[in-house]
Amino acid sequence: MTELSLAPFPLLRLPLAPLLFAALLWPLLLSLRAALGATISLGQLRPHLSRPLNQPLNQPLNQPLNQPLNQPLSQPSSRSLHRPLDWLWISAPLPALALAVLGPDGSLWLEAWLLGGYWELDDQRRLLLAFSALLWGLAGWYARGYFAAEQAQAAAGDRDSRSRLLRFALFWPLTLCGNLLLLVAEDIASFYLGFALMTFSAYPLVIHNGSREARTGGLAYLVMAVLGEGMILAGLLWGAGTGSALTLSELRATLATADMGLWMGLLLWLGFGVKAGVIGLHLWLPLAHPVAPTPASAVLSGVMIKAGLVGWLSTLPLGMAGVDQSFHGLGLAMLVAGLVGAFAAALWGVAQRHPKAVLAYSSVSQMGMLAALVAIGLLKPDSWPALSVLLLFFAAHHGLSKGALFLGVGISEQPPRLPAWLLWTLLILPALSLAGALGSGLIAKWGTKKALEAAGEETLAFWLSLATVGTTLLMAQTLWRQWRQGLQHAPTATDDRRLLASMPLAWLISVLAALSLPLWFSWLAGGIEGVLSGRLAGRFAWPPLSALPALLWPLGLGLLLSLALGWSLRRVAPRLSDWLPAGDLWWPLAFCGRWLWRLARRLLQGLASLQAAWVAWWVAREGDGLAGLDTLTRAEDWLRRQLALLLLAVALMLAAVLLLSAKSRLLWP
């Protein structure tokens, strides 16, 4: 592989700034186009705005949309309106891909942007960008086929599907834009912006079909996302404030040495852990994935949860010398949480019936393994440089394989014209790769094993191998559920069964990209001459044959276990998924949440009535005061009327007193 460790296209390096702007602005422009399309179609919905079809619209707001497409303004069935997912829309991540492949290393300083923008492209970012943009592109292409029926309905004039599609066309590139921004951002504000933009723009993608389940999934997604954002904000504010940091590297340095660095680190770990599916914070994954449209699930699981990992890598003082000792504890917690997640998710996941729910649990499990590896960065800082490249490879491997698996779920529901053996081989390949049996999976596993052994973490290596047994079980269950679903779903005449349609092609390429990852990954990473390239060559090598038994036993064990479990539990299996519903802890927590909300509501009402009572008390006192004044006035009246009488009485009294006193002692002689 050493011959590949050259910069990709070393002669064709374009300037960074235009590429960066193009990568970020192109998706933004495309979503703007969808937004304008939505505005126009809304205008058309309203009866008072309808006009003869051959008469051009003259409303200023409506004009910009159609012009870039050079289509007659008057046609209500103009393509961009009724088929929003067109070829232009698919091209959203292409500039980002170009940036990853052609962009030179460097950084960009934007003084006017937020609190000072600082965007950077280095090797880590290039790798993440490359696989993210690739999966986004493939999933977008796949979406074009996935929504073909809905597009046809929209073109036939169905308003609801049209507005749903427009919404999808609007938020998909927006989510992409957030994802790309968070990858290239080096200043904290841009990073947080990218993260938030991605998180919140993905919500409409999750609830796309508007069903009850989709709403539950969306709610779980949103609630967890907001909680995560809160923790991230707290961690970022605290850390950045302590070190007056504006960039992520300054933040890492601050965290490493600050007094309360551990707590900032904990907040950031948990906050990003929501996205990365750390056990306990993973609740949204199995609820949101099955309900989201398949291409959205693919990017959610393949790319977006990696944003959590990116968050950890960018903010935690991983592999830094002189890190505060207390971080050791955090590292241990991360390690334990990661391993627990890897196993618990596998166990819960095999009980699921929906293949996408199984895949979601598999993502939780895989991210648990990644989290355990990240923890090594805190526990054994010396071995971090070797591990971090591997971690990126693992992330890219999981992202692409999981993407291919998710896309495969749609393929098994609506199979193209392929011989069954070929179809199923292709469906099984990424599953095998994820289980570590071939392709990128095997290399990732071998690399991890070597790196961990070099770091003296044989125990962790063993536990991770054991977790792969769980992965194998999950993969077997996914494929089995897909097989069963494929049997139930008889292909109808309306299905597009062409092999060269968008869906199968995008899926095929994603399978290929996932399997060939080792080839092009090191080719991309080779851009870093010197330090990395030398080590890379060794790291992404295929394992020697002698090492294979040590790598493949979990697969064998997993297959045996799945056969045994599948056979022995065949009677309870259907009920199992009712007992262990997807979303596990979400349901009791949601119950508690509702109860708490009712309690809080009553408390707030109590507060309001307390306040009202307080005001009423004062008003009553005021009334008392006024009444007192009235009494005074009345007394004065009475006094005025009775004055003469009173004076007379006083005079008489005085006289009486005088007389009495005169009696007692003689006044005059």
Next chain:
Amino acid sequence: MSAASAMSAVLPLATLASSLLTAAVIFMLPEQAVRTRTALNLAAALIKLVLVIWMARGLVAGEVYAVEFPVVEGLSFVLQVDELGLTFAGLSSLLWLFTTIYAIGYLEDSPNRRRFFGFFSLCVASTLGISLAGNLFTLLIFYELLTLSTYPLVAHRGTPQALAAATVYLRYTLSAGLVLMIGMVALQVLAGDLRFGQRELLAALGPEARPWLIGLFWLLTLGFGVKAALVPLHGWLPRAMVAPAPVSALLHAVAVVKAGAFGIVRLVYDVYGIGFSASLGVLDGLVVIASVTIVYGSLRALAQQELKPRLAYSTVSQVSYIVLGIGLFGPLGTIAALAHLLHQGLMKVTLFFCAGNYAEELGIHRIDELDGVGRRMPLSSLAFTIGALGMIGMPPLVGFISKWMLGMGAVQAEMPWVIAVLVASTLLNAAYFLPILNRLWFRPGPAHGIGTWPAERAPSRLETSAWLLLPALATALLSLLAGMLAGLPFSPLQWATRVVEQTYLMP
């Protein structure tokens, strides 16, 4: 007398007169003179904006603008232009322009417009007077004028509910004015006629005056706190919601609530001086009060079923960010407070414009009637979304900048617990704004053929009248741009930084 020094007296007076004279002329015009009144209103608003920008440029160039004449021996009426005052003046003149445009559309064909616009101008004139006042006495005069000129606006509709709310408003603010006057007189007795910026006078009084000064500080804060709606003095604000939408917008974003907050800003920075306030130990108290208000306001907002009261409680919570920033000793806290003074105005005015649009166009008052409004009124809903996300503190909107600077200031002031308050407020804001956004955009409603709007107006070319739509869009755009391009020289953040450099760091 050179031309420059002549200008120095003319400009502040002209700025003040641009609204005061408008008010007088409007009162003299007949009720039917709609066009003249509209033209006059818009022209005055534009002139005032130009004058304020002129003064801002002059101030940057080092000009001095001040007017003063004695009222009685030892007490003078002072107008002086400094960076701090111009911050507030700029906000009020910018938003006055938008609110005037909005009010013209909102009150189309309704009775008593002469009275409304007359008091409206008077209200803005008093806001401007507050911002340009050079000592507590002048501030107090305009502060009371503000109280009196907003009363007819709150009571404008004349319904029993409106009259009751206006009465409550008057009670709160008049008694606060009394408290303020007592405090001011006491300060006058202690230290003589004290100009804003003469911070050394109080500090020089010696240790025996300290208990007095602390007491007077809280007395004056009590007086300003009523208008700034600090808990537990906020009771009037949610009730004043019955006022017409432009009035609510003005009340919440610029005039009344901000006048209170600005009073506290002046009190801390220009009367006591931030360093002296810190040494008196009163700032910590401010932080605690502000924190309580932030959380309490958000909690109460969560429980509201109607849109405008929810926004009102949100104001209670958000305005306290300013007070919080003041209380955080250090330049970052001050930057946060001043920037948020502007930011909150932009966001809140947008939200109220949109709430008014929903009420006018579709008759919507309750939150559960908002289902699917995004399809019927996409642009208003977009503006509302921007405002709401800004309130939550989502980047790249202005709210994020405020929150960020506050967090930095909190750490700088060694009060990291304030971050917990900020995050709690973010979560609560999300909890009460995100469901609204969800209803607007993602729930099917009458626009999808389910049910009907409470009271839909006859459809117009745009989703609603352009007079109502454009101001909302403009302020939404401004709150987006001011956050996105916070690094530009005249953005609120940079201006606030400049104020801090100019007035704060100097002794």
